[in-house]
Amino acid sequence: MSVDSSAERFTGGLAARLRRRPDRRWLTLVPLLAVLILLFVVPLFSLLADSFRSGQGFSLENYREQVTSPVFWRAMRRTLVIAALSTAICVALGYCMAYALTRMPKRLRGVLMVVVLVPYFTSILIRSYAWIAILAPGGLVARTLALVGVENPPELVFNQIGMLIGTVQILLPLALLPIYSVISDIDRAPVRAAQSLGASPAVAHWHVYRPATSSAVLASAALVFISTLGFYVTPALLGGPGDALIAQSILVQFSNLVDPAGAATQAVLLLLIVLLLFVVLFRYLAPSLSVGGTESTAAAERPGRRPRCGGADPDERREKLRALRARMLDTGLDLVGRLRLPILLCGWILGAALLVTPLIVVAIWSFSDATYLTFPPEEYSTRWFADYFADEAWLGSTFLSLGIASTAAVISVVIGGFGAFGLVRGPQRPRLPIAILVAMPLIVPPMIYSLGFFVLVAPHGLVGTNLGLILPYVVLGLPFSVSITAAALRNLDHRLENAARSLGAGSLSVLRHVLLPALRPALISGFVFSFLAAFDDVVVATFMSGPTAVTLPLRMFQDIKLEVSPRTAVVAVVLLGAGAAAVLLRFVIAWLVRAVKVALSRLGSS
């Protein structure tokens, strides 16, 4: 109390001085909001307008057509089923793996995190493509089965099974990481307390640990489910011709059937489902939004019904039934508890195999000599590498993608950085709506957004230009750059800025000497995530690339659709190699600098 008031008195003069000038920190939000509204909200609304357009002005004709179309419903049902299945598998496996991680010694944990993170940062396109080499006839699984003597293996790819395997592999890290980040912070003391009170380990886990993790599990389930709803690349590569999910169906409606209004209608319907889910699951998703609000998190922490207790329950029989059910549950849990080690171990082996096999397969396959799919390769050569480095079209696409993705990422980090400042330090009231708006490009399926953006800008000659690609990529990068920077800003003591100001620093000096140095790691990782979002994209490029400007992912995608050759594997290895080299170079440079310093200090002392 007394400390507080004295501190207030101490800074009072300063606060008064600041108050005299109007607080203009909200100005930093302007570019962010301008970009999001012009480049994101307006395209979506134009899509909405398109969906109501038919021959004679405004009508519901398009909706009637889609809602009565069995093709649309089949695609929708398929999408929901695949999304539900992959969510269930991802969350179960992710929980298992995340829990096992928290119970491991620190060093092993670090190694296994690499197993999760490297695939997470690898292109979705490349990971999906690797599954073809594993699952297709002539691929790893088929050849292995043939060795055992199974001549007619089940078809594992170009159908819904392949789609499901690929989806699970791609979304597993997305399910695992949020769960892990929550449960690694959970206090284990209550679990011990439960055990001391007579609960066996599994029973203690169920009654005490699980409730504390349930909101994290729901959050990651929501994230995976919503992501799967808009999945395009993986189903398009691993699914069969009749297995189109809704995102594919939108594209087919638009480009093959040349029915922009129908495509817009399907897109709006999908968007409605996604937004509905977002609203329903909002309290679980809120903690991962870039809001500082504690209210929503607190609400998410204690989910579910308020248990009735303490009062008298008149219905004795129902109560007995409940007790019986609880007893059966506890007995079952005891059984599971005895098997917990094998279950966790199996979970990790399965998960790690799913995550890592594609990367290994791609690396080996890139050295194949064949022009068709055989895995493991019968003969090895570097001919596909030579082919890649001699092909101007491929090199051109590579440099184009590098240029576009880094430009978009830089713009997104600058706008996002200022926006994050406005979000965290600016006015309180609009925080939540702005944070939701910022998260939207991540929630809205890229197929919907790209379609809207394309339809809006196509008449203005932006298609096929670099600018036409950079603008949507800036939007896709913003959720990352804003949320990462905002999180770092929240952890930064705002009194630092006041202190700098009281010492005579102007706004620019505060930015240069206080904020930028402290936020550098966040800005860099914001750049990396924004860059990857753009560099990994196929969907936007499908709409916005022209004949002269084909991005690398799009070229790879088209190449795979055309023929399954090791070429994409070569690109993957080159990119992975470049990434690894960059990381390695940093370490080598840091090591060299240290070595030189040590050498110099020795020289000085002797």
Add this chain to the structure above:
Amino acid sequence: MSEVSEGVQVVDQVATGGEVELDGLSKSYGTFQAVRGVSLSIRRGEFLAILGPSGAGKTTLLNMLTGFETPTSGAIRIDGRDVARLAPHKRGIGVVFQHYALFKHMTVAQNVGFPLRMRRMSPREQRSHIQHALELVKLEGFAARFPDQLSGGQQQRVALARAIVFRPPLLLMDEPLGALDKRLREHMRVEIKRLQRNLGATVIYVTHDQGEALTMADRIAVMNDGAVEQLGTPDDLYERPASAFVADFVGETNFFHGRTVRDADGRVRVVLDGDRPDLRRETENADSLKPDCRVQVGVRPEQVSLLPVEGADGPAVVGTVCEVLYEGATALHVVETAIGNLTARLSLKNLRETRWAVGDQVAVHWDARAARGYHVADRGSSPSS
């Protein structure tokens, strides 16, 4: 499931505490010995405090009792049954954890009812037990609340109720008052003591707070470096510490370095470093001291008196008051003397006439019965007796 039915029996029959025996309990991690051969026997209904600084092995000992660590060797017998290798949930020991470890998503009633539920007690019976336990901790009206709607002291009571509701033969408390403020802590001492006496529970109370141990415990085991340094009643411990460590850790003590000599009358006395060489000081435990050894002599600050230099007689040492710290009922005087700096806690009631000020010359005096000698591991000479 035999252990479950036993649990139910515990609830039904045993209303008083059990007899607990730790027998040569040891735990080592690699070459590091966290606990070395601790043997204690705790009587039915006894309140035993385990007191020690952090790193003394208290937590490891506690974890072995609760079952979260397996002893390297030794036995833990509760009413004659060795539980040292049982899983935690089969031990039936009531534990009050350091930060309560309440289940946040359960109501107070559900928290307290948890051990009963684990023991498959019928809901109707559970309710009456919960009610009774909550009455014992004076939280009758709070059954439907959630833990984070309670104050720290109330949470503490819930943890207590949860640990006693199934009438465990042994109640373990791990620094249960550590998270409370001073006033509440002192209040809860009385509460816990009252509860323990009413229930006749056998309690092992782990703490690093000597005040808690002294006021609450029937006996105190002082731990240092993985072993029990001294086991005794609070007054035993305070008035007759067995080692310099105990003297220093329980209460405050002035230490003076010196050397023992055997006098002509056969008694061992101490010559303090810096003191007059002909001055041979008596100690209360002279019989247990060996002659010709390095020793430390410990005197409690409240046993030291400061007298005017003129007319001082007997074995006094002259010094200068260099600091006076007012404490309310007492004042702590720091005095610089030839035998080292020492503190004297003087009751202000007795100081009405002569108050000492900084810079005053005083004669420092203490009663021989208030001084105890402790042998110091000496590298120079070995004791020759």
